[in-house]
Amino acid sequence: MSECPICKRKAVRDGSFCEYHELASDNVHSAFETWNVAIPIKWETYLLQLVDEENLGKFAREIVEYLIQQDDSSKSA
Numbered sequence: 887m888s889e890c891p892i893c894k895r896k897a898v899r900d901g902s903f904c905e906y907h908e909l910a911s912d913n914v915h916s917a918f919e920t921w922n923v924a925i926p927i928k929w930e931t932y933l934l935q936l937v938d939e940e941n942l943g944k945f946a947r948e949i950v951e952y953l954i955q956q957d958d959s960s961k962s963a
């Protein structure tokens with residue numbers, strides 16, 4: 887059984903995160919789809935804007951920070 891890379895809770899079936907971060911990840915991705923229709927924006931730019939958002943929820947912030955890290959490591963690899 888895999889665990890959430892962010893909080894070490896048990897990961898959900900078919901997902902790489904726990905139920906909280908999986909939900910936050912879904913929200914971040916679907917919000918990006920909405921944004922990208924209104925204003926074409928790069929994924930990286932979108933994530934950085936989200937991190938600056940004061941009202942961003944705890945789980946959402948954690949997932950965004952995680953995704954930014956993943957993005958950085960995939961670039962340098």
Ligand SMILES: [Zn+2]
Pocket residue numbers: 890891892893894895903904905906907908
């Ligand atoms: Zn988690």
